[in-house]
Amino acid sequence: MTSWGVILGHWDLVLGDWASMPEMLETLIIMVVKVGVVFATLLLVAAYMTWIERKVIADIQVRVGPSRVGPYGLLQPIADGIKLFFKEDLMPGHVDRALFLLAPALSVVPAMIVFAVIPFGGTIPAFGFLSKPIPLYLSDIDVGVLYVFSVTSLGVYGIVLAGWASNNKYSLLGGLRASAQMISYELSMSLSVVGVLILVGSLRLTEIVKAQAGFSWWMGILPVPNWFVFSQPIGFLIFFTCALAETNRAPFDLPEAETELVAGFHSEYSSMKFAMFFMAEYANMATASAVATSLFLGGPLGPFGSSPVWFVGKVFVLLFVFIWFRASLPRFRYDQLMTFGWKRLLPLALANMVFTAILAVLWVR
Amino acid sequence: MELVLFVGLAAVAAVSGLLVVVQRHALYSAMFLIINMGSLAGLYVLLHAHFVWAVQVLVYAGAIMVLFLFVIMLLNLPREEVRWASRDLKRILAAALLSLVLLGELVLVVGFRSAGPSAGPALAPGFGTTETVGRLLFTTFLFPFEITSVILLVAIVGAMVLAKKHFD
Numbered sequence: 216m217t218s219w220g221v222i223l224g225h226w227d228l229v230l231g232d233w234a235s236m237p238e239m240l241e242t243l244i245i246m247v248v249k250v251g252v253v254f255a256t257l258l259l260v261a262a263y264m265t266w267i268e269r270k271v272i273a274d275i276q277v278r279v280g281p282s283r284v285g286p287y288g289l290l291q292p293i294a295d296g297i298k299l300f301f302k303e304d305l306m307p308g309h310v311d312r313a314l315f316l317l318a319p320a321l322s323v324v325p326a327m328i329v330f331a332v333i334p335f336g337g338t339i340p341a342f343g344f345l346s347k348p349i350p351l352y353l354s355d356i357d358v359g360v361l362y363v364f365s366v367t368s369l370g371v372y373g374i375v376l377a378g379w380a381s382n383n384k385y386s387l388l389g390g391l392r393a394s395a396q397m398i399s400y401e402l403s404m405s406l407s408v409v410g411v412l413i414l415v416g417s418l419r420l421t422e423i424v425k426a427q428a429g430f431s432w433w434m435g436i437l438p439v440p441n442w443f444v445f446s447q448p449i450g451f452l453i454f455f456t457c458a459l460a461e462t463n464r465a466p467f468d469l470p471e472a473e474t475e476l477v478a479g480f481h482s483e484y485s486s487m488k489f490a491m492f493f494m495a496e497y498a499n500m501a502t503a504s505a506v507a508t509s510l511f512l513g514g515p516l517g518p519f520g521s522s523p524v525w526f527v528g529k530v531f532v533l534l535f536v537f538i539w540f541r542a543s544l545p546r547f548r549y550d551q552l553m554t555f556g557w558k559r560l561l562p563l564a565l566a567n568m569v570f571t572a573i574l575a576v577l578w579v580r
Numbered sequence: 581m582e583l584v585l586f587v588g589l590a591a592v593a594a595v596s597g598l599l600v601v602v603q604r605h606a607l608y609s610a611m612f613l614i615i616n617m618g619s620l621a622g623l624y625v626l627l628h629a630h631f632v633w634a635v636q637v638l639v640y641a642g643a644i645m646v647l648f649l650f651v652i653m654l655l656n657l658p659r660e661e662v663r664w665a666s667r668d669l670k671r672i673l674a675a676a677l678l679s680l681v682l683l684g685e686l687v688l689v690v691g692f693r694s695a696g697p698s699a700g701p702a703l704a705p706g707f708g709t710t711e712t713v714g715r716l717l718f719t720t721f722l723f724p725f726e727i728t729s730v731i732l733l734v735a736i737v738g739a740m741v742l743a744k745k746h747f748d
Contacts, residue, residue, distance in 0.1 A: 314607075314611070356630065357630050357631075357709045357710060358630050358631055358633070358634040358709075358710055361631070361634035361635070361638060361710075362634055364638055364642075365634050365637035365638035365641075365642055366637075368637075368638055368641075368642025368643060368646075369637070369641060369642055371642075371646055372614075372646070372649075375646065375649050375650070375653070376611075376649075378653075379607065379649075379653050387653065390653065391650065391653060391654065394646050394647075394649065394650045394653075395650065397646070398643060398646055398647065398650075401642075401643070418710050
Protein backbone atom coordinates (compact mmCIF):
# COMPACT_ATOMS: atom_id res chain seq x y z
CA MET A 216 0.00 0.00 0.00
CA THR A 217 1.55 3.29 -1.03
CA SER A 218 0.94 6.02 1.50
CA TRP A 219 1.43 9.71 0.95
CA GLY A 220 4.54 9.72 3.11
CA VAL A 221 6.18 7.16 0.89
CA ILE A 222 5.19 9.08 -2.22
CA LEU A 223 6.67 12.30 -0.93
CA GLY A 224 9.82 10.50 0.19
CA HIS A 225 10.35 9.11 -3.31
CA TRP A 226 10.59 12.35 -5.22
CA ASP A 227 14.35 11.96 -5.76
CA LEU A 228 13.63 8.54 -7.19
CA VAL A 229 10.97 9.92 -9.50
CA LEU A 230 13.25 12.61 -10.81
CA GLY A 231 16.42 10.53 -10.89
CA ASP A 232 15.82 7.07 -12.22
CA TRP A 233 12.66 6.38 -14.21
CA ALA A 234 13.41 2.70 -14.78
CA SER A 235 13.38 1.67 -11.14
CA MET A 236 10.30 3.65 -10.25
CA PRO A 237 7.77 1.41 -8.56
CA GLU A 238 4.85 0.72 -10.81
CA MET A 239 2.33 1.76 -8.19
CA LEU A 240 3.88 5.19 -7.95
CA GLU A 241 3.99 5.52 -11.71
CA THR A 242 0.28 4.69 -11.99
CA LEU A 243 -0.50 7.19 -9.26
CA ILE A 244 1.48 10.02 -10.84
CA ILE A 245 -0.04 9.37 -14.26
CA MET A 246 -3.49 9.38 -12.67
CA VAL A 247 -2.88 12.65 -10.83
CA VAL A 248 -1.54 14.30 -14.00
CA LYS A 249 -4.50 13.08 -16.04
CA VAL A 250 -7.01 14.28 -13.46
CA GLY A 251 -5.22 17.63 -13.28
CA VAL A 252 -5.23 18.09 -17.04
CA VAL A 253 -8.90 17.14 -17.39
CA PHE A 254 -9.93 19.34 -14.47
CA ALA A 255 -7.95 22.35 -15.70
CA THR A 256 -9.27 21.93 -19.24
CA LEU A 257 -12.82 21.73 -17.97
CA LEU A 258 -12.42 24.89 -15.88
CA LEU A 259 -10.83 26.71 -18.81
CA VAL A 260 -13.60 25.59 -21.17
CA ALA A 261 -16.24 26.64 -18.63
CA ALA A 262 -14.64 30.09 -18.37
CA TYR A 263 -14.12 30.58 -22.09
CA MET A 264 -17.59 29.31 -22.94
CA THR A 265 -18.88 32.62 -21.59
CA TRP A 266 -16.71 34.44 -24.17
CA ILE A 267 -17.73 32.07 -26.97
CA GLU A 268 -21.38 32.37 -26.05
CA ARG A 269 -21.31 36.17 -25.99
CA LYS A 270 -19.40 36.32 -29.28
CA VAL A 271 -21.63 33.82 -31.08
CA ILE A 272 -24.86 35.41 -29.87
CA ALA A 273 -23.47 38.82 -30.78
CA ASP A 274 -22.73 37.56 -34.29
CA ILE A 275 -26.20 36.08 -34.65
CA GLN A 276 -27.76 39.36 -33.47
CA VAL A 277 -25.40 41.44 -35.65
CA ARG A 278 -23.55 42.99 -32.73
CA VAL A 279 -19.86 43.02 -31.88
CA GLY A 280 -19.85 41.39 -28.45
CA PRO A 281 -16.96 41.72 -25.99
CA SER A 282 -14.12 43.51 -27.79
CA ARG A 283 -12.33 45.80 -25.34
CA VAL A 284 -10.37 43.52 -23.01
CA GLY A 285 -7.52 42.03 -25.01
CA PRO A 286 -7.60 41.15 -28.71
CA TYR A 287 -11.15 40.17 -29.76
CA GLY A 288 -12.12 40.55 -26.10
CA LEU A 289 -10.26 37.33 -25.35
CA LEU A 290 -9.31 38.41 -21.83
CA GLN A 291 -12.92 39.20 -20.93
CA PRO A 292 -13.51 35.91 -19.00
CA ILE A 293 -10.43 36.62 -16.88
CA ALA A 294 -11.58 40.16 -16.17
CA ASP A 295 -15.02 38.82 -15.26
CA GLY A 296 -13.46 36.21 -13.01
CA ILE A 297 -11.38 38.81 -11.16
CA LYS A 298 -14.41 41.07 -10.84
CA LEU A 299 -16.55 38.29 -9.35
CA PHE A 300 -13.74 37.29 -7.03
CA PHE A 301 -13.42 40.76 -5.53
CA LYS A 302 -17.15 41.49 -5.29
CA GLU A 303 -18.69 41.68 -1.87
CA ASP A 304 -19.98 38.30 -0.76
CA LEU A 305 -23.48 39.07 0.47
CA MET A 306 -25.37 36.71 2.70
CA PRO A 307 -28.95 37.90 3.20
CA GLY A 308 -30.15 37.71 6.79
CA HIS A 309 -33.18 35.51 6.16
CA VAL A 310 -31.45 32.59 4.47
CA ASP A 311 -30.84 29.10 5.78
CA ARG A 312 -27.10 29.52 6.24
CA ALA A 313 -25.85 25.92 6.03
CA LEU A 314 -27.77 24.96 2.91
CA PHE A 315 -27.20 28.39 1.34
CA LEU A 316 -23.43 27.77 1.55
CA LEU A 317 -23.67 24.15 0.50
CA ALA A 318 -25.82 24.62 -2.61
CA PRO A 319 -23.23 26.18 -5.00
CA ALA A 320 -20.73 23.42 -4.23
CA LEU A 321 -23.39 20.76 -4.72
CA SER A 322 -24.15 22.09 -8.16
CA VAL A 323 -20.52 22.34 -9.35
CA VAL A 324 -19.18 18.99 -8.18
CA PRO A 325 -21.49 16.60 -10.09
CA ALA A 326 -20.88 18.52 -13.31
CA MET A 327 -17.14 17.99 -12.91
CA ILE A 328 -16.90 14.37 -11.78
CA VAL A 329 -18.87 12.96 -14.71
CA PHE A 330 -15.65 13.30 -16.71
CA ALA A 331 -14.14 10.46 -14.68
CA VAL A 332 -15.54 7.84 -17.08
CA ILE A 333 -15.45 9.65 -20.42
CA PRO A 334 -12.80 8.39 -22.85
CA PHE A 335 -11.29 11.47 -24.47
CA GLY A 336 -8.57 9.94 -26.65
CA GLY A 337 -6.81 6.75 -27.65
CA THR A 338 -3.60 5.85 -25.85
CA ILE A 339 -0.30 7.67 -25.41
CA PRO A 340 2.70 5.45 -26.15
CA ALA A 341 5.04 4.54 -23.31
CA PHE A 342 7.97 6.61 -24.74
CA GLY A 343 10.40 3.93 -23.56
CA PHE A 344 10.45 4.85 -19.89
CA LEU A 345 6.91 4.02 -18.79
CA SER A 346 5.92 0.44 -18.06
CA LYS A 347 2.78 0.61 -20.21
CA PRO A 348 1.00 2.97 -22.60
CA ILE A 349 -1.28 5.56 -21.03
CA PRO A 350 -4.96 5.12 -21.87
CA LEU A 351 -6.73 8.46 -22.24
CA TYR A 352 -9.58 8.05 -19.83
CA LEU A 353 -9.61 8.48 -16.07
CA SER A 354 -11.36 5.22 -15.27
CA ASP A 355 -13.19 2.54 -17.16
CA ILE A 356 -15.89 1.10 -14.93
CA ASP A 357 -18.36 -1.62 -15.74
CA VAL A 358 -21.37 0.64 -15.10
CA GLY A 359 -20.07 3.68 -17.00
CA VAL A 360 -23.33 4.92 -18.48
CA LEU A 361 -25.20 4.34 -15.22
CA TYR A 362 -22.48 6.31 -13.41
CA VAL A 363 -22.99 9.23 -15.79
CA PHE A 364 -26.73 9.24 -15.20
CA SER A 365 -26.52 8.79 -11.44
CA VAL A 366 -24.04 11.63 -11.03
CA THR A 367 -25.94 14.02 -13.29
CA SER A 368 -29.13 13.19 -11.40
CA LEU A 369 -27.43 14.51 -8.25
CA GLY A 370 -26.85 17.89 -9.94
CA VAL A 371 -30.41 18.97 -9.28
CA TYR A 372 -29.81 19.19 -5.52
CA GLY A 373 -27.63 22.27 -5.83
CA ILE A 374 -30.39 24.15 -7.65
CA VAL A 375 -33.27 22.92 -5.49
CA LEU A 376 -31.47 23.66 -2.23
CA ALA A 377 -30.32 27.07 -3.47
CA GLY A 378 -33.92 27.88 -4.27
CA TRP A 379 -35.18 26.76 -0.90
CA ALA A 380 -32.36 28.10 1.28
CA SER A 381 -32.62 31.57 -0.26
CA ASN A 382 -36.01 31.95 1.43
CA ASN A 383 -37.28 34.03 -1.43
CA LYS A 384 -40.41 33.29 -3.43
CA TYR A 385 -38.76 33.70 -6.83
CA SER A 386 -35.86 31.47 -5.83
CA LEU A 387 -38.23 28.86 -4.45
CA LEU A 388 -40.27 28.86 -7.65
CA GLY A 389 -37.07 28.47 -9.65
CA GLY A 390 -35.97 25.56 -7.48
CA LEU A 391 -39.35 23.83 -7.75
CA ARG A 392 -39.41 24.26 -11.50
CA ALA A 393 -35.88 22.90 -11.76
CA SER A 394 -36.64 19.75 -9.79
CA ALA A 395 -39.85 18.97 -11.70
CA GLN A 396 -38.18 19.66 -15.03
CA MET A 397 -35.06 17.65 -14.35
CA ILE A 398 -36.94 14.60 -13.09
CA SER A 399 -39.22 14.67 -16.13
CA TYR A 400 -36.48 14.93 -18.73
CA GLU A 401 -34.12 12.52 -17.01
CA LEU A 402 -36.50 9.68 -17.91
CA SER A 403 -36.54 10.38 -21.63
CA MET A 404 -32.79 10.99 -21.53
CA SER A 405 -32.02 7.59 -20.05
CA LEU A 406 -34.49 5.86 -22.37
CA SER A 407 -33.00 7.52 -25.44
CA VAL A 408 -29.65 5.88 -24.67
CA VAL A 409 -31.10 2.37 -24.34
CA GLY A 410 -31.06 1.98 -28.14
CA VAL A 411 -27.30 2.51 -28.16
CA LEU A 412 -26.85 0.11 -25.26
CA ILE A 413 -28.82 -2.57 -27.11
CA LEU A 414 -26.56 -2.18 -30.16
CA VAL A 415 -23.35 -2.27 -28.09
CA GLY A 416 -24.27 -4.74 -25.37
CA SER A 417 -22.17 -2.99 -22.73
CA LEU A 418 -22.41 -0.06 -20.33
CA ARG A 419 -18.70 0.68 -20.59
CA LEU A 420 -18.10 3.97 -22.39
CA THR A 421 -14.85 2.65 -23.88
CA GLU A 422 -16.77 -0.28 -25.40
CA ILE A 423 -19.43 2.08 -26.73
CA VAL A 424 -16.77 4.20 -28.40
CA LYS A 425 -15.01 1.12 -29.77
CA ALA A 426 -18.28 -0.09 -31.32
CA GLN A 427 -18.44 3.09 -33.39
CA ALA A 428 -15.11 2.57 -35.15
CA GLY A 429 -14.87 2.11 -38.90
CA PHE A 430 -16.83 3.22 -41.94
CA SER A 431 -19.63 1.84 -44.02
CA TRP A 432 -20.43 2.88 -47.58
CA TRP A 433 -23.67 4.73 -48.13
CA MET A 434 -25.10 3.77 -51.55
CA GLY A 435 -21.61 2.56 -52.41
CA ILE A 436 -20.22 6.06 -52.86
CA LEU A 437 -20.14 8.00 -49.61
CA PRO A 438 -18.15 6.71 -46.64
CA VAL A 439 -20.20 7.20 -43.46
CA PRO A 440 -18.61 6.59 -40.05
CA ASN A 441 -20.33 3.97 -37.91
CA TRP A 442 -21.38 6.56 -35.36
CA PHE A 443 -24.59 5.92 -33.50
CA VAL A 444 -25.94 9.28 -34.53
CA PHE A 445 -26.55 7.68 -37.94
CA SER A 446 -28.03 4.41 -36.68
CA GLN A 447 -29.89 6.04 -33.75
CA PRO A 448 -30.88 9.48 -35.08
CA ILE A 449 -34.07 9.68 -33.00
CA GLY A 450 -32.16 8.63 -29.90
CA PHE A 451 -29.61 11.36 -30.50
CA LEU A 452 -32.25 14.05 -31.03
CA ILE A 453 -34.09 13.05 -27.85
CA PHE A 454 -30.84 12.90 -25.91
CA PHE A 455 -29.78 16.35 -27.03
CA THR A 456 -33.19 17.88 -26.33
CA CYS A 457 -33.16 16.40 -22.85
CA ALA A 458 -29.59 17.63 -22.37
CA LEU A 459 -30.85 21.16 -23.06
CA ALA A 460 -33.52 20.68 -20.40
CA GLU A 461 -31.18 19.06 -17.88
CA THR A 462 -28.68 21.90 -18.13
CA ASN A 463 -31.47 24.49 -17.84
CA ARG A 464 -30.56 26.09 -21.13
CA ALA A 465 -32.88 27.96 -23.46
CA PRO A 466 -35.54 27.08 -24.56
CA PHE A 467 -35.88 25.19 -21.26
CA ASP A 468 -34.38 27.82 -18.94
CA LEU A 469 -37.50 28.20 -16.83
CA PRO A 470 -35.73 27.73 -13.47
CA GLU A 471 -33.91 31.03 -14.04
CA ALA A 472 -36.38 32.75 -16.37
CA GLU A 473 -35.22 36.33 -15.86
CA THR A 474 -38.40 37.92 -17.19
CA GLU A 475 -40.57 36.30 -14.53
CA LEU A 476 -38.36 35.07 -11.69
CA VAL A 477 -35.61 37.77 -11.45
CA ALA A 478 -32.87 35.16 -11.77
CA GLY A 479 -34.65 32.12 -10.35
CA PHE A 480 -32.74 29.96 -7.92
CA HIS A 481 -29.62 32.16 -7.84
CA SER A 482 -31.31 35.53 -7.26
CA GLU A 483 -29.81 35.89 -3.78
CA TYR A 484 -26.29 34.79 -4.65
CA SER A 485 -23.40 37.11 -5.27
CA SER A 486 -19.65 37.06 -5.79
CA MET A 487 -17.96 33.64 -6.03
CA LYS A 488 -21.07 31.73 -4.96
CA PHE A 489 -22.85 33.15 -7.99
CA ALA A 490 -19.79 32.39 -10.08
CA MET A 491 -19.98 28.76 -8.99
CA PHE A 492 -23.54 28.43 -10.30
CA PHE A 493 -22.39 30.07 -13.49
CA MET A 494 -19.47 27.66 -13.74
CA ALA A 495 -21.76 24.72 -12.99
CA GLU A 496 -24.03 25.67 -15.88
CA TYR A 497 -21.17 25.81 -18.36
CA ALA A 498 -19.48 22.72 -16.96
CA ASN A 499 -22.81 20.92 -17.26
CA MET A 500 -23.06 21.96 -20.90
CA ALA A 501 -19.54 20.68 -21.55
CA THR A 502 -20.34 17.44 -19.72
CA ALA A 503 -23.58 16.89 -21.61
CA SER A 504 -21.78 17.53 -24.90
CA ALA A 505 -18.99 15.15 -23.92
CA VAL A 506 -21.46 12.40 -23.02
CA ALA A 507 -23.38 12.94 -26.27
CA THR A 508 -20.07 12.82 -28.16
CA SER A 509 -19.08 9.52 -26.54
CA LEU A 510 -22.48 7.90 -27.01
CA PHE A 511 -23.46 9.13 -30.45
CA LEU A 512 -20.56 10.84 -32.24
CA GLY A 513 -17.81 8.27 -31.86
CA GLY A 514 -16.02 10.01 -28.98
CA PRO A 515 -12.35 10.56 -29.85
CA LEU A 516 -12.56 8.49 -33.04
CA GLY A 517 -11.79 10.24 -36.30
CA PRO A 518 -9.55 10.12 -39.35
CA PHE A 519 -5.92 9.10 -38.55
CA GLY A 520 -6.92 7.25 -35.36
CA SER A 521 -8.47 8.48 -32.14
CA SER A 522 -7.17 11.67 -30.63
CA PRO A 523 -8.25 14.23 -28.01
CA VAL A 524 -8.36 16.75 -30.87
CA TRP A 525 -11.36 15.04 -32.46
CA PHE A 526 -13.03 14.70 -29.10
CA VAL A 527 -12.64 18.37 -28.21
CA GLY A 528 -13.69 19.38 -31.71
CA LYS A 529 -16.92 17.40 -31.53
CA VAL A 530 -17.67 18.71 -28.05
CA PHE A 531 -17.27 22.28 -29.28
CA VAL A 532 -19.58 21.65 -32.24
CA LEU A 533 -22.27 20.51 -29.78
CA LEU A 534 -21.55 23.48 -27.50
CA PHE A 535 -22.04 25.76 -30.48
CA VAL A 536 -25.43 24.13 -31.08
CA PHE A 537 -26.32 24.82 -27.43
CA ILE A 538 -25.61 28.52 -27.99
CA TRP A 539 -27.32 28.51 -31.36
CA PHE A 540 -30.50 27.17 -29.74
CA ARG A 541 -30.39 29.90 -27.12
CA ALA A 542 -30.11 32.60 -29.78
CA SER A 543 -32.89 31.15 -31.94
CA LEU A 544 -35.66 29.76 -29.75
CA PRO A 545 -38.01 31.53 -27.34
CA ARG A 546 -38.62 30.05 -23.91
CA PHE A 547 -41.30 27.38 -23.45
CA ARG A 548 -44.31 28.00 -21.25
CA TYR A 549 -44.31 25.71 -18.22
CA ASP A 550 -47.24 23.54 -19.29
CA GLN A 551 -45.76 23.26 -22.78
CA LEU A 552 -42.52 22.06 -21.20
CA MET A 553 -44.28 19.33 -19.22
CA THR A 554 -46.52 18.27 -22.14
CA PHE A 555 -43.51 18.12 -24.45
CA GLY A 556 -41.50 16.03 -21.99
CA TRP A 557 -44.14 13.53 -20.93
CA LYS A 558 -46.44 13.28 -23.94
CA ARG A 559 -44.02 13.68 -26.85
CA LEU A 560 -40.44 12.81 -25.86
CA LEU A 561 -41.16 9.92 -23.51
CA PRO A 562 -43.41 7.91 -25.91
CA LEU A 563 -40.99 8.64 -28.74
CA ALA A 564 -38.05 7.39 -26.67
CA LEU A 565 -40.00 4.25 -25.71
CA ALA A 566 -40.96 3.61 -29.34
CA ASN A 567 -37.33 4.08 -30.40
CA MET A 568 -36.22 1.60 -27.75
CA VAL A 569 -38.76 -1.07 -28.76
CA PHE A 570 -38.05 -0.57 -32.46
CA THR A 571 -34.28 -0.88 -31.91
CA ALA A 572 -34.76 -3.99 -29.79
CA ILE A 573 -36.89 -5.68 -32.46
CA LEU A 574 -34.40 -4.78 -35.20
CA ALA A 575 -31.45 -5.95 -33.11
CA VAL A 576 -33.09 -9.33 -32.50
CA LEU A 577 -33.97 -9.75 -36.19
CA TRP A 578 -30.47 -8.74 -37.23
CA VAL A 579 -28.63 -11.03 -34.85
CA ARG A 580 -30.75 -14.15 -35.32
CA MET B 581 -7.77 -0.30 3.61
CA GLU B 582 -11.09 -2.04 3.09
CA LEU B 583 -11.68 -2.10 6.83
CA VAL B 584 -10.97 1.63 7.11
CA LEU B 585 -13.42 2.38 4.31
CA PHE B 586 -16.02 0.08 5.81
CA VAL B 587 -15.78 1.59 9.28
CA GLY B 588 -15.86 5.10 7.87
CA LEU B 589 -18.87 4.49 5.64
CA ALA B 590 -20.70 2.56 8.36
CA ALA B 591 -20.09 5.38 10.85
CA VAL B 592 -21.36 7.98 8.39
CA ALA B 593 -24.42 5.82 7.66
CA ALA B 594 -25.20 5.33 11.36
CA VAL B 595 -24.67 8.97 12.35
CA SER B 596 -26.64 10.33 9.39
CA GLY B 597 -29.40 7.80 10.09
CA LEU B 598 -29.62 9.12 13.64
CA LEU B 599 -29.59 12.72 12.43
CA VAL B 600 -32.51 11.99 10.10
CA VAL B 601 -34.62 11.33 13.17
CA VAL B 602 -33.47 14.12 15.47
CA GLN B 603 -33.55 16.99 12.95
CA ARG B 604 -36.24 19.55 13.62
CA HIS B 605 -36.74 20.49 10.00
CA ALA B 606 -38.05 17.95 7.49
CA LEU B 607 -35.73 19.29 4.78
CA TYR B 608 -32.64 18.65 6.88
CA SER B 609 -33.92 15.15 7.63
CA ALA B 610 -34.21 14.55 3.91
CA MET B 611 -30.66 15.83 3.37
CA PHE B 612 -29.27 13.44 5.98
CA LEU B 613 -31.26 10.63 4.41
CA ILE B 614 -29.45 11.37 1.14
CA ILE B 615 -26.09 11.18 2.94
CA ASN B 616 -27.22 7.92 4.52
CA MET B 617 -28.11 6.47 1.12
CA GLY B 618 -24.81 7.66 -0.31
CA SER B 619 -22.81 5.86 2.35
CA LEU B 620 -24.89 2.72 1.86
CA ALA B 621 -24.05 2.97 -1.84
CA GLY B 622 -20.37 3.11 -0.84
CA LEU B 623 -20.84 -0.09 1.18
CA TYR B 624 -22.29 -1.78 -1.92
CA VAL B 625 -19.13 -0.90 -3.82
CA LEU B 626 -17.08 -2.54 -1.07
CA LEU B 627 -19.19 -5.66 -1.61
CA HIS B 628 -18.29 -5.57 -5.35
CA ALA B 629 -21.92 -4.87 -6.25
CA HIS B 630 -21.24 -2.06 -8.72
CA PHE B 631 -24.58 -2.32 -10.43
CA VAL B 632 -26.46 -2.05 -7.15
CA TRP B 633 -24.33 0.98 -6.26
CA ALA B 634 -25.21 2.75 -9.49
CA VAL B 635 -28.90 1.95 -9.14
CA GLN B 636 -28.91 3.03 -5.49
CA VAL B 637 -27.51 6.44 -6.40
CA LEU B 638 -29.57 6.80 -9.58
CA VAL B 639 -32.94 5.74 -8.19
CA TYR B 640 -32.87 6.57 -4.49
CA ALA B 641 -30.48 9.49 -4.13
CA GLY B 642 -31.09 10.90 -7.60
CA ALA B 643 -34.81 10.50 -8.18
CA ILE B 644 -36.83 9.52 -5.13
CA MET B 645 -35.13 11.96 -2.77
CA VAL B 646 -35.57 14.79 -5.27
CA LEU B 647 -39.30 14.06 -5.15
CA PHE B 648 -39.13 14.07 -1.33
CA LEU B 649 -37.47 17.49 -1.38
CA PHE B 650 -40.00 18.68 -3.94
CA VAL B 651 -42.91 17.69 -1.70
CA ILE B 652 -41.31 19.16 1.43
CA MET B 653 -40.71 22.43 -0.37
CA LEU B 654 -44.24 22.51 -1.78
CA LEU B 655 -45.80 21.90 1.64
CA ASN B 656 -43.52 24.60 3.08
CA LEU B 657 -43.26 22.82 6.42
CA PRO B 658 -42.39 25.03 9.37
CA ARG B 659 -39.59 24.25 11.76
CA GLU B 660 -40.74 22.04 14.62
CA GLU B 661 -40.61 24.06 17.80
CA VAL B 662 -41.04 21.19 20.26
CA ARG B 663 -37.65 20.12 21.47
CA TRP B 664 -38.59 16.62 22.47
CA ALA B 665 -41.80 14.65 22.27
CA SER B 666 -44.04 15.06 25.31
CA ARG B 667 -42.97 13.12 28.36
CA ASP B 668 -45.81 10.69 28.02
CA LEU B 669 -45.13 7.57 30.07
CA LYS B 670 -46.97 5.26 27.65
CA ARG B 671 -44.91 6.52 24.70
CA ILE B 672 -41.64 6.07 26.52
CA LEU B 673 -42.63 2.55 27.53
CA ALA B 674 -43.61 1.65 23.98
CA ALA B 675 -40.37 3.05 22.63
CA ALA B 676 -38.30 1.20 25.21
CA LEU B 677 -40.11 -2.06 24.48
CA LEU B 678 -39.62 -1.77 20.73
CA SER B 679 -35.95 -0.88 21.20
CA LEU B 680 -35.47 -3.95 23.39
CA VAL B 681 -37.09 -6.17 20.77
CA LEU B 682 -34.79 -4.75 18.08
CA LEU B 683 -31.75 -5.20 20.31
CA GLY B 684 -32.79 -8.78 20.99
CA GLU B 685 -33.14 -9.48 17.30
CA LEU B 686 -29.72 -8.01 16.59
CA VAL B 687 -28.08 -10.06 19.35
CA LEU B 688 -29.79 -13.21 18.12
CA VAL B 689 -28.78 -12.69 14.51
CA VAL B 690 -25.21 -11.62 15.19
CA GLY B 691 -24.72 -14.24 17.92
CA PHE B 692 -26.00 -17.15 15.87
CA ARG B 693 -24.55 -16.18 12.52
CA SER B 694 -20.87 -16.03 13.29
CA ALA B 695 -18.26 -15.45 15.91
CA GLY B 696 -16.31 -13.01 13.77
CA PRO B 697 -15.96 -12.04 10.14
CA SER B 698 -16.10 -15.13 7.97
CA ALA B 699 -14.44 -15.22 4.59
CA GLY B 700 -17.48 -16.67 2.83
CA PRO B 701 -17.36 -18.40 -0.54
CA ALA B 702 -15.07 -16.87 -3.15
CA LEU B 703 -16.74 -14.48 -5.58
CA ALA B 704 -17.55 -15.85 -8.99
CA PRO B 705 -15.81 -13.95 -11.80
CA GLY B 706 -18.01 -11.12 -13.02
CA PHE B 707 -19.88 -10.93 -9.72
CA GLY B 708 -21.92 -7.76 -9.36
CA THR B 709 -21.46 -6.65 -12.96
CA THR B 710 -24.44 -5.48 -14.95
CA GLU B 711 -24.30 -8.61 -17.10
CA THR B 712 -24.47 -10.99 -14.14
CA VAL B 713 -27.24 -9.08 -12.42
CA GLY B 714 -29.22 -8.87 -15.65
CA ARG B 715 -28.80 -12.59 -16.33
CA LEU B 716 -30.00 -13.45 -12.82
CA LEU B 717 -32.97 -11.09 -13.08
CA PHE B 718 -34.13 -12.60 -16.34
CA THR B 719 -33.53 -16.26 -15.48
CA THR B 720 -33.51 -17.32 -11.81
CA PHE B 721 -35.48 -14.36 -10.48
CA LEU B 722 -37.69 -13.76 -13.52
CA PHE B 723 -40.95 -14.40 -11.67
CA PRO B 724 -40.31 -12.02 -8.71
CA PHE B 725 -38.98 -9.46 -11.19
CA GLU B 726 -42.13 -9.54 -13.32
CA ILE B 727 -44.36 -9.55 -10.23
CA THR B 728 -42.56 -6.42 -9.01
CA SER B 729 -43.21 -4.65 -12.28
CA VAL B 730 -46.91 -5.58 -12.14
CA ILE B 731 -47.13 -4.31 -8.54
CA LEU B 732 -45.53 -1.04 -9.61
CA LEU B 733 -48.03 -0.74 -12.45
CA VAL B 734 -50.89 -1.30 -10.00
CA ALA B 735 -49.42 1.38 -7.74
CA ILE B 736 -49.23 3.86 -10.63
CA VAL B 737 -52.84 3.20 -11.65
CA GLY B 738 -53.92 3.44 -8.02
CA ALA B 739 -52.15 6.77 -7.58
CA MET B 740 -53.85 8.13 -10.69
CA VAL B 741 -57.29 6.94 -9.54
CA LEU B 742 -56.75 8.57 -6.14
CA ALA B 743 -55.44 11.81 -7.61
CA LYS B 744 -58.09 12.28 -10.28
CA LYS B 745 -61.40 13.62 -8.99
CA HIS B 746 -63.50 12.65 -11.99
CA PHE B 747 -62.96 10.73 -15.20
CA ASP B 748 -64.17 11.83 -18.58
